[in-house]
Amino acid sequence: MATSDKPKKFQFEAIHITVALIVLLAIIISVVTYIIQRKQQNTATSYQTSYNTKLVNDTSSPNLPSVKAYQEQINNTLQASPPILQVDNPTDQQTNAYDILAADEQLAELTQSPEGATYRMQVMQSYALPANQANGDAAACASDTCYRLDIYNFTNNQTVVAVIDLSAGQVLQLQATKTQPTLPDSLTKLAEDITNNNPAVKASLGDAFHDAVISSGMKTSLQQTVCENSKHLCVAPTYVLPKDKSALWAIVDLTDLKVVGTAWSEWTGDQPPPLTEGQLASNTVQNNICGKVLSDQRGDWQFDYTLTGSDGLEIRNVRYKGQQVIDSAKNPDWHVSYSGKDGFGYSDATGCPSFSTAAVVPSQLPSISVGQNGQVVLQVDFRSRQWPLPCNYYYQQRYEMNTDGSFRPVVASLGRGCGNDGTYRPVTRIQLPATVSDIKRNNKTLNNETWWQPTGCAENSSCSALSFNQNGTIYDVVPANGQFQDGGRGDKPYIYLSSVDSKKLEGQDDILTMGSCCNTDYHQGPEVFVNSEPLAGKPVALWYVAQLKNDDTPGGEYCWASSDIANGRYETHSYPCPSGPLLKPRGN
Amino acid sequence: MRKFLYVLGGAGAIVILYCLIQLLQHDTLAYQPQGAPNNCPRQPAYVQQAKFSQPAFDTGRRGQPGLTLIDLQNPNATPYQMPSWKKFGDLGAIARDENAYTYSVNVPSINTLNTNAENHLAILRVDPQTGEMTTWLTLKGAATSKQNYYGIMGLSYDCDNHLLYASSVAGSTPEAEKGFIAVIDVKAGKEIYRYQNIDAIGMAIYGSPHGRYLYAGLARNASVVKIKLTSNGKPFGKPEQVLQFDPLNQTRVRTMTFNSNKLTIKTTEFYYTLLASTELETAQYTYQYNANKDLFSPVRE
Numbered sequence: 043m044a045t046s047d048k049p050k051k052f053q054f055e056a057i058h059i060t061v062a063l064i065v066l067l068a069i070i071i072s073v074v075t076y077i078i079q080r081k082q083q084n085t086a087t088s089y090q091t092s093y094n095t096k097l098v099n100d101t102s103s104p105n106l107p108s109v110k111a112y113q114e115q116i117n118n119t120l121q122a123s124p125p126i127l128q129v130d131n132p133t134d135q136q137t138n139a140y141d142i143l144a145a146d147e148q149l150a151e152l153t154q155s156p157e158g159a160t161y162r163m164q165v166m167q168s169y170a171l172p173a174n175q176a177n178g179d180a181a182a183c184a185s186d187t188c189y190r191l192d193i194y195n196f197t198n199n200q201t202v203v204a205v206i207d208l209s210a211g212q213v214l215q216l217q218a219t220k221t222q223p224t225l226p227d228s229l230t231k232l233a234e235d236i237t238n239n240n241p242a243v244k245a246s247l248g249d250a251f252h253d254a255v256i257s258s259g260m261k262t263s264l265q266q267t268v269c270e271n272s273k274h275l276c277v278a279p280t281y282v283l284p285k286d287k288s289a290l291w292a293i294v295d296l297t298d299l300k301v302v303g304t305a306w307s308e309w310t311g312d313q314p315p316p317l318t319e320g321q322l323a324s325n326t327v328q329n330n331i332c333g334k335v336l337s338d339q340r341g342d343w344q345f346d347y348t349l350t351g352s353d354g355l356e357i358r359n360v361r362y363k364g365q366q367v368i369d370s371a372k373n374p375d376w377h378v379s380y381s382g383k384d385g386f387g388y389s390d391a392t393g394c395p396s397f398s399t400a401a402v403v404p405s406q407l408p409s410i411s412v413g414q415n416g417q418v419v420l421q422v423d424f425r426s427r428q429w430p431l432p433c434n435y436y437y438q439q440r441y442e443m444n445t446d447g448s449f450r451p452v453v454a455s456l457g458r459g460c461g462n463d464g465t466y467r468p469v470t471r472i473q474l475p476a477t478v479s480d481i482k483r484n485n486k487t488l489n490n491e492t493w494w495q496p497t498g499c500a501e502n503s504s505c506s507a508l509s510f511n512q513n514g515t516i517y518d519v520v521p522a523n524g525q526f527q528d529g530g531r532g533d534k535p536y537i538y539l540s541s542v543d544s545k546k547l548e549g550q551d552d553i554l555t556m557g558s559c560c561n562t563d564y565h566q567g568p569e570v571f572v573n574s575e576p577l578a579g580k581p582v583a584l585w586y587v588a589q590l591k592n593d594d595t596p597g598g599e600y601c602w603a604s605s606d607i608a609n610g611r612y613e614t615h616s617y618p619c620p621s622g623p624l625l626k627p628r629g630n
Numbered sequence: 631m632r633k634f635l636y637v638l639g640g641a642g643a644i645v646i647l648y649c650l651i652q653l654l655q656h657d658t659l660a661y662q663p664q665g666a667p668n669n670c671p672r673q674p675a676y677v678q679q680a681k682f683s684q685p686a687f688d689t690g691r692r693g694q695p696g697l698t699l700i701d702l703q704n705p706n707a708t709p710y711q712m713p714s715w716k717k718f719g720d721l722g723a724i725a726r727d728e729n730a731y732t733y734s735v736n737v738p739s740i741n742t743l744n745t746n747a748e749n750h751l752a753i754l755r756v757d758p759q760t761g762e763m764t765t766w767l768t769l770k771g772a773a774t775s776k777q778n779y780y781g782i783m784g785l786s787y788d789c790d791n792h793l794l795y796a797s798s799v800a801g802s803t804p805e806a807e808k809g810f811i812a813v814i815d816v817k818a819g820k821e822i823y824r825y826q827n828i829d830a831i832g833m834a835i836y837g838s839p840h841g842r843y844l845y846a847g848l849a850r851n852a853s854v855v856k857i858k859l860t861s862n863g864k865p866f867g868k869p870e871q872v873l874q875f876d877p878l879n880q881t882r883v884r885t886m887t888f889n890s891n892k893l894t895i896k897t898t899e900f901y902y903t904l905l906a907s908t909e910l911e912t913a914q915y916t917y918q919y920n921a922n923k924d925l926f927s928p929v930r931e
Binding site for chain 1 (some may be wrong): 632635636638639641642643645646649650652693738739741742743773776777778779803804805829877878879880901902904905908909911
């Protein structure tokens with residue numbers, strides 16, 4: 043038996059080994075195939091560079107001696123002729139070139155607006171014209187001595203290039219371009235002085251500031267940047283910390299002479315990833331409040347808030363002395379219609395600056411303040427980049443919480459829009475808690491969903507359009523009628539009441555564009571939620587659509603903005619049209 | 631036990647065979663045809679009705695949603711628009727083929743009123759005879775969301791392979807790049823390949839002695855990448871960076887065109903939002919392709 047068993051056992055082991063080899067080979071080939079195929083597939087995930095950004099409200103820089111001295115130079119230059127700041131310590135040839143330019147008749151057109159306002163201008167570079175630029179109008183420079191002056195117009199964010207023939211004593215070329223110039227050393231030093239002395243920059247650098255900047259005299263690396271929102275001349279002194287492989291950016295606005303913001307980034311190579319003022323602002327807003335719910339408590343008020351994708355700033359769980367006043371409030375849409383052309387207008391949504399359906403976005407985080415009268419205000423501003431130029435918009439949201447327990451969601455347009463025949467119809471949604479009862483209009487109980495337009499209230503007086511009982515407190519809903527002394531002239535609102543079924547999408551969630559721009563009646567969007575359903579037992583949405591007609595009549599401007607030049611810079615004049623109902627506890 | 635070993639051995643052998651077939655079938659870069667396959671589009675018959683000197687299709691007219699025909703020689707001429715060209719609302723990219731079909735896609739502008747959330751992956755086509763615009767093909771993909779309302783952003787037609795390339799950013803989030811480039815056989819009217827995990831907008835195809843590539847402008851940074859193409863027009867392999875056109879990384883490629891060995895890209899800012907295009911920075915860049923060095927050099931115009 044033993045002899046006959048051996049071949050069988052041997053045979054079995056051979057199969058065993060063969061199968062094991064096949065399986066092993068299969069595994070190896072599968073892995074190789076997977077790796078090869080994986081190499082041929084795209085597995086890109088994200089190309090975004092992350093920054094830790096912070097917006098800075100710089101109030102200290104104007105007091106710096108270097109900034110004060112430069113500001114004085116600017117002020118003196120604006121009164122001078124020509125109103126162009128010359129380079130520091132000019133050579134004889136630079137002076138000669140400047141003087142020839144000053145005498146040129148064409149110069150006035152480039153230094154003044156059509157209305158006669160003086161632009162702020164400065165010679166950034168003054169140098170002998172390179173031989174390869176001696177062509178076209180400057181052909182004479184092939185034989186003559188010529189100078190090129192790059193003059194920056196801070197007011198209009200333009201560079202004027204002047205080519206001066208010193209031999210002939212004449213200006214050969216004078217051309218404005220939409221570019222930014224190379225900075226002179228004086229402005230580079232000024233930018234670094236501003237950041238080196240800025241408390242926010244110092245705080246961000248912490249010990250590194252003293253160790254590296256003060257002790258070792260660490261040089262900053264000056265990075266190119268732009269201020270695309272403000273259209274100002276900006277530069278970014280950057281503090282490189284090689285040990286940490288990181289760098290702190292500080293964007294300096296050389297038009298307004300202040301720090302705009304700071305950002306930490308990785309610095310692994312020779313050059314860090316670029317960063318602009320707009321990117322810094324967008325990144326700060328996106329990372330700090332989009333998709334996040336923040337909480338706050340001021341005085342007797344407690345609330346949560348978040349920036350939505352397209353419903354503006356939403357306030358939630360608003361409590362006064364611990365009692366719930368409303369569940370939430372937000373501003374889902376702005377409808378802007380122009381009467382000059384039928385059906386012409388826009389439906390704008392406000393919200394987060396990226397990955398959203400917002401058309402107008404904020405460049406600052408929401409702010410919370412407490413006034414002298416104890417009023418708590420949560421506010422955010424949404425602004426088109428080119429406002430107040432035509433067809434650009436500026437919307438403001440304010441939640442006002444008063445010491446008497448009243449609450450007012452305010453939305454305002456600051457113009458400017460596409461014409462003086464515009465009507466703004468902001469849609470505000472206020473969700474009242476499920477515990478609300480006794481909803482009454484003109485002392486009659488409202489049992490079902492409905493809409494109406496309150497009438498019969500004298501101008502500048504307060505009338506209750508609606509009342510409700512929230513945990514024993516009766517609140518009146520008082521439309522704006524010119525009585526709030528905030529510049530508002532009255533809302534002429536449409537009011538809608540709809541019940542909110544938590545299982546359905548009835549406006550609780552972020553709402554995509556909800557209505558046409560240009561309907562002039564109650565068809566503003568909320569009517570789709572009004573179906574005569576009972577109001578009792580569920581949270582109730584109170585929709586409020588104000589109607590605000592703009593006006594550009596001098597002295598009577600409303601929902602409007604304009605700008606003019608003063609002291610070499612554009613100054614904006616805005617005329618907001620605030621709107622929104624006051625929810626006022628009765629008896630207070 | 632023995633039976634089990636036979637089954638295991640057999641399964642292993644099948645796996646080996648499958649893997650070998652897969653390896654043998656791996657994609658290879660095409661080297662022909664060379665140049666830019668964009669000179670075939672024919673003009674549809676209905677264009678004559680507009681009586682324009684230099685007719686061109688446009689989808690970017692303010693206050694006029696849909697496709698329009700404009701006269702490049704006379705910008706003041708009233709644009710020509712057939713009724714069906716506006717029924718799909720705001721449109722974006724345009725492509726044309728050798729059979730005079732015109733293709734376009736829904737892209738929201740300022741708000742979502744003029745777009746249908748269901749249409750974000752639909753390719754619309756205009757019949758060359760009747761001028762009627764209809765939904766031709768709807769690609770599969772992620773639905774629109776409140777974070778990202780965009781779908782197909784770019785179209786490019788390959789005259790050599792008779793393929794339409796459509797780039798989509800549908801489903802992408804700040805954290806994850808979930809877009810794709812679909813390759814569509816226009817004759818069969820169906821998608822045949824899909825290149826995953828890329829958010830691209832403008833695209834163009836170009837063949838050089840170094841191979842035939844799909845050039846794509848990325849939606850997340852100011853770069854142009856190239857992706858290898860097989861002789862069947864299938865994109866494969868990792869994207870290779872070709873250009874970084876905007877040192878401040880503000881703009882993205884909206885359209886890209888090869889004319890002989892010159893590449894022209896038109897750019898705009900893009901944040902996956904509905905910011906008005908009038909508010910955004912735009913620019914145009916031109917590059918000369920050097921086939922010897924396989925490099926693009928900027929051309930000052």
